[in-house]
Amino acid sequence: MSMLAIMERDLRNFFKYKYWIVVLLITNLADLLIMAASFSNLVTETSLLLSDYLIFFAPGITVLSLFGASFIMGIEVSQERHSERIHYLLSLPINRFQFIVARAFAGAIRSMIFSIPLLIIAIIMIGFQSFLNLIFVLGALFVLAMGLTSLSIILATAIQNTRRYQLARGFISMWLMFGSTVFYPRDVMAYIPGMGIIADINPLSFGANIVRGLLDPAYASTIRALDIIGLLLFSGLMVYLGLYFYNRYTKTA
């Protein structure tokens, strides 16, 4: 019951960032409907499973929006430390473990709420093969959201210095965004030495490949065992480390 109260609080808090959410959503929509639509008129390479860049990018932007929303939780945790609101939160009669798990869950649900409009647009553009696939898509997105929310909590709690935190967040965001298959196919990335490996160890690649393959039969072959195992491993590890770091941080706060 106490976990539900924490989750409810975090979900309510999410809408406190309404300006931020609207801008992020509009930016993601502009990326898809203006940028990708225009760029697809430029793409001439069709041999690499890329018949239409817009269709290729639609699942990618869904995953990217999930990532953007997940990282809001880290920013919130970081702000709680500065405003010392964390002391109030820790004084509540809630088991610390439940408190931390509830926050990770709430972060993942918030990210799902945010990325659903983009998923709907992707489905309108691409269509979907079956309801079972759709359930798998939602499941994959939720697992990814748990991992990314936990990663943002790890960054916010493991790095106490604000400037270092901002720097680390910037670098990790760059790796996640530009080193994944969100914007381009893995085969094209592999033309640059090392980029194929970077894409293969990137959680956004796992998510983008799975969602792309489940929605569009043309990309079904892009789902590899590595993507499924990688996604589960990444999220499992991040949730575990997130619990460890947040717990350690709340003991010293």
Add this chain to the structure above:
Amino acid sequence: MNNFLNVIERDLKRLWNYKIFIFTNAITFLVQIFIYAFILDFLVDDLNYTQFYAAGVAILTLWSFGMWAAWEIADERSEGVIDYHLTLPLSRTEYVLGRMIGGTLRTIIYSLPLFIIFLFVTGFGSILNLLSVFGLLFLFAFGVTGFGVIIGSFSKEHTKLSFILGLIDAFLIRLSTIYYPERAMQYWMQFISRVNPLTQASDALRWGLNLPGSSITLYTILFLVLFSIILVGVAIRVYSRRLEGGLAT
């Protein structure tokens, strides 16, 4: 004159206050050119996309550093620093113009190392063309700083400011030739792109670098000159009014 220079000097001294912002922006610039654009280049046959994109991102860098003025002005308004500035023995015009020139010079200094790296990627044809374009880009940076000052003068609340700036960026950047040439856009996008300062600045820079298919017209030059004059004029008026409620003296 001395007061005016003091205001510029103060703004330049604050150059390193934003070192994290400058550093992450510089790294993002490099990653965007050497990874993002380089990979996308493999998908586009009839255009050197890395060069095209590098020119666009150079303008984008100038834009985002120039727009930083909005945050600075908003911060000063919310922190009450402006009250202190108003007690200084200098005229309102000296103060406002000094701030804007200081902000523009800072934008140029921030962007210069990135422009040098960018020139290695694109190369250039004629030094004369390049210098004349750099003159136009200075004017553009001045106009962008003015735009930042106008927005910062109207909103001191961070949430609202990031909302306004986010909306402007979402549409202005994507409806310009920063990321793709005009031929890739739909008709309605092309129409907006032609009245977009980012398109004019990117096209001018691509012409200055002698990139294939680039050209400059009298319209581009006039547009950038007018854009800067109008925005700087409006910025001086708005900022002066918002400072104390009176016109510039």
